[in-house]
Amino acid sequence: MGLLRPALEDIQGRHASPVVVDAGSGNAYLGFILYELFLKDAEGGVLLNVEGRPELTQRAKERAGRLGFSRMEFQTAHLESAQWPERIHLLMALHACDTATDDALAVAIQKGADYVAVVPCCQAEVATQLKEGRAAVEPTLSLLYQHPWHRREFGSHLTNVLRALTLESFGYQVTVTELTGWEHSLKNELILGRRVHRENRQARAKLEAMLGAYGVRPKLTRLLGVEPASSTPAPPAADITRTTPV
Numbered sequence: 001m002g003l004l005r006p007a008l009e010d011i012q013g014r015h016a017s018p019v020v021v022d023a024g025s026g027n028a029y030l031g032f033i034l035y036e037l038f039l040k041d042a043e044g045g046v047l048l049n050v051e052g053r054p055e056l057t058q059r060a061k062e063r064a065g066r067l068g069f070s071r072m073e074f075q076t077a078h079l080e081s082a083q084w085p086e087r088i089h090l091l092m093a094l095h096a097c098d099t100a101t102d103d104a105l106a107v108a109i110q111k112g113a114d115y116v117a118v119v120p121c122c123q124a125e126v127a128t129q130l131k132e133g134r135a136a137v138e139p140t141l142s143l144l145y146q147h148p149w150h151r152r153e154f155g156s157h158l159t160n161v162l163r164a165l166t167l168e169s170f171g172y173q174v175t176v177t178e179l180t181g182w183e184h185s186l187k188n189e190l191i192l193g194r195r196v197h198r199e200n201r202q203a204r205a206k207l208e209a210m211l212g213a214y215g216v217r218p219k220l221t222r223l224l225g226v227e228p229a230s231s232t233p234a235p236p237a238a239d240i241t242r243t244t245p246v
């Protein structure tokens with residue numbers, strides 16, 4: 001909640017009835033705490049929970065009813081086919097399984113959400129793509145993931161790097177940080193985005209170059225129609241870290 005507070009206070013300061021979405025909400029634990037702290041005593045604001053398992057939606061809905069959390073809404077749906085509000089101010093997804101995090105990020109980007117906060121879960125898709133595309137990758141790079149264990153870890157890391165870069169290329173200012181202590185969860189990477197531009201062409205070029213260099217195309221980039229660069233060289237490292245103080 002401390003990490004989300006700046007985003008929540010900003011949208012509550014600018015909008016009478018901000019719309020917050022929790023994608024892959026499960027039992028809606030995150031939503032209940034957020035509602036209690038930020039929305040219960042506010043004049044307006046809606047928290048929509050979207051979850052694929054009907055029994056979880058039902059249980060959380062009953063709990064919200066008992067607590068009188070009337071602006072907490074629930075939808076049972078797969079993230080790919082859910083009905084999304086026209087305007088989303090903050091979209092969050094906590095441990096949305098595998099590519100469900102990509103579905104959530106795609107919705108945030110397509111709806112132009114002011115803020116997005118995801119803590120990704122396990123990721124398997126890119127590790128498979130790395131294995132299949134090994135032959136075409138620069139040999140020294142492919143040494144990073146020739147063993148299955150390394151491929152899983154590197155695939156997961158690469159996925160999140162590409163997710164952050166995708167957010168940047170669609171105009172988000174991105175912070176990647178630790179959610180909590182490692183003793184609580186190994187799925188501990190919080191990717192926070194704040195929309196500041198319509199697009200960022202430099203970031204887009206880096207994203208396309210990375211997709212080309214590693215021969216991967218994660219779901220998020222497929223959903224958004226981002227194609228790998230075929231022969232574009234990666235921008236120099238100094239440019240990649242342009243926000244680092246000198």
Ligand SMILES: C[S@@+](CC[C@H](N)C(=O)[O-])C[C@H]1O[C@@H](n2cnc3c(N)ncnc32)[C@H](O)[C@@H]1O
Pocket residue numbers: 023024025026027028029030050051052053056077078079080093094095096097100103121
């Ligand atoms: C690990 S749980 C996390 C639940 C909740 N966000 C939390 O942190 O307590 C992941 C949840 O995402 C849901 N989920 C996974 N993929 C989904 C999808 N494609 N569409 C909708 N829900 C999905 C699962 O049913 C599950 O409840």
